[in-house]
Amino acid sequence: MSGPGKIELRERSTLLDRVGIARALKRMASEIAEKAGPDPYLVGIRTGGAFLANRLAEIMKNDATGDARMHPSVGVVDITLYRDDVFRGMLKPEIGPTELEDSIEGRTVVLVDDVLYTGRTVRAAMDVLVDYGRPRAISLAVLIDRGCRELPIAPDIVGLSNPVDRNHTVSVLLAEEGGEDRVVLLERVTGEMA
């Protein structure tokens, strides 16, 4: 949708391909096992984080080395009702379910998200958790940290750190949503005059 003054996102490069993502997730899984053991509770932030939390849990379950094999609890939180930026009026983003079947009370929760940007999503996710109980600790695992924080939030486990400025967007595309696993860097450009 181009035209004078309209903002467009143009793909500039691939930060991680399918293989890169798999590698990063494997490394993240073993870091989680190491730092958040023995009984971590992976909580994905819908939607991207939820898919990744499931993948991390699978990796942790199937890990070949007997000691590290784990069965982490998995849950998902939807932050739509906790956002500080939903605008009033007619259009609202779709709200998904928050599913925390096992109680988080006293557990070590690892919040999982695909991209860490301003930190507001993570703040909202922590508010959701607090309404469900009191975890022993919460840590944060993200696939990509692209910087430009607006809140004092720092990840504990990172797949790839790739700071970019505000003119760029980092997008994680996952096979669960159709298509191939890819992390792409997009640039915001103003449309050209017709």
Place this chain on the structure above:
Amino acid sequence: MTVSAANNKAFAMETLFLRGGRVLDPASGFDGQADVVISDGVIARIAPGAEAPAGARIVDCKGLWVTPGFIDLHVHLREPGQEYKEDIESGTRSAAAGGFTAVCAMPNTKPANDSRAVTELMVRRAAEVGVVRVYPIGAISLGLEGKTLSEMGELQEAGCVAVSDDGLPVMDIELMRRALEYARGFGLTVIQHCEDLTLSRGGAMHEGAVSTRAGIRAQPAAAESAMVARDLELVALTGARYHVAHISSAESIRLVREAKARGLPVTTEVTPHHLTLTDAACACYDTNTKMNPPLRPESDLEACRVGLADGTIDCIATDHAPHSPVEKDVEFEQAAFGVTGLETAIPLTLALVREGRMTPLTWVSRLTDAPARVLNLPGGKLSAGAVADVTIVDPEERWEVRASEMLSRSKNSPFVGQTMVGRAVMTIVGGRIAFAGERFGSNV
């Protein structure tokens, strides 16, 4: 019979020459081009190609209709007691703007017109400030309570031309019988607001598919026709003159047609809004569509139009019922019944002429000699020697109904904002110009 004439000093009696109009006089059957000379308050002469008397004010009536003054048998002037809604002065001005030279004022004032004192007050006030003739209608029962007869003899002597409890029906069948008999003795016609209150139970609109969908408490058409049927039995029993006020349902009209065929002394009237709006208009809860009897479905409107055309319905009467926002700007079921109508009567009823349902002469009759006949009123004639009550109509004038321009003190009309075709352009009462529209220099 005392009547009030427009002898207000603001309106001078003039010699008038109404030139080149289409003169319609139903009483004589005349419909054609003619000039009309008015002097000293009477019609001096009607003839084509007449000469204007010296000093006469010439009124160019080319393209206009010149008719006897319109008579409205059913108007609520609200004086005494509710002058914040309307009074005799504003009400008669509104009437004049609507082309009416005479109105009959219903007795549901405060206090009710059930005594000569109130009648005399109305007559006096009309003489002082009334711009058109005002004929009071007295109450049938004291206080309009439907329990005991009013002093009909005295009311008539004081100036009442008929009796009615309008607003309310006489529910007690025995009282209605005695009222008919007693009134007959004085030659008075009994006008009945036909509504069986136990059937209607305050229903705010017509009971049917629209009220069902809208969830509004409603009254069936039978509330009206059941009482018409009952009363006609009493008319047959007593031989008294009986007039059904604001008839609205097909069944009621059928009953009246049958009664007339039997030779019973029955007459009836219809309002312009009952010829124009259906009950569908109430679906939006606009209280300016709330009146009694309520607006009905298309089939009843059609019966009204057919009835007016074939004479089963004798005349048009507006049931002009002014109300202030206090009564109307409230919940639909709570709001008072009634809408104004004097100023929109002409364009709404002229529609029947445009649709080819009646000739212009018949239309004029329904507004002039027919109402005069119903209540034995003077007027309704445009002939040499008759009192100069004359209405001049522009059947083609397009105008928008604007609340700010209405002469009635109240603006509760469902037609505000609509464009109308047809309008009174001059109203002459006893040789005085009671109303002149814009084209004649506007005396409003």
Place this chain on the structure above:
Amino acid sequence: MTEATFPHRHLLGIEGLGAQELNTILDLSERFLEIADRPIKKVPTLRGKTVINLFLEPSTRTRTSFELAAKRLSADAVNMSGSASSTVKGETLIDTAQNIDAMAPDVIVIRHAQAGAAMQIAKHVRAGVVNAGDGAHEHPTQALLDCSTIRAHKGKIAGNTVCIIGDIANSRVARSNIFALQTLGAKVRVAGPRTLLPLGIEAMGVEAFDRLEPALEGADVVMMLRIQTERQAIGRFPNTREYSRYFGLNRARLALAKPDAIVMHPGPMNRGVEISSELADGDRSVILEQVSRGVAVRMAVLYLMAGGAEAERP
């Protein structure tokens, strides 16, 4: 990310709403149902928003439902009650509404004894107006929670035969449900003594029955309406004994409906009159579920009407 569309400033009735809009609310309510299961039954979505419940007709349960809905969304809920409307001595409805509106609520929820009242105040206020019942006209959130309940048990509304039984003439629940169910593709039957079936009800697209048995044949949903014993001054039926004998729902009558038919009631119930105790408490009854869904539906409505800050996306 699809967007929930409800492009209306007010919710005055079901009439005029399309299937998509109804489904939007129903889908959203599913999300809000979960909140009642949380340890902390609150989300911060409507924090700082004000909801005023103006109940000019007595009702404890609907008012409580709306109040809870607002509070669970972290809104400030204020209850105002009063007797229905403008008598000559009282303040007019419009004056009341404008006075309230001057306090800048985001939403006014109004219940009133006369039809058209919600529409009337909506014309005079800046707040969004939710109709919580206007006379015999509409009660949109009730119909929505009823549809939500039916959907939960039947998968969808379309194709189901729904039987509404009782005082149809005076029922806003019946009217709103007729609109909603038909828009969503259900077949609607109404049944009751003739005196309680309003003239012209067929024009609303429903089949009308003056006996229960034919109406119940093969029904998927049986919705019982409360008999208003308060309005019996006019005597539309002789007494509750006769009513319950011929028009009350009992096991034998319910057997005429489908074996998996559900039994609904907007409450409060007259046990033993329109519905037998056995059925009210039985396993086909979804009456209590209607109540829980009621809060969720009202949360969804309030969220759609008031949720979020002023738009400032680039």
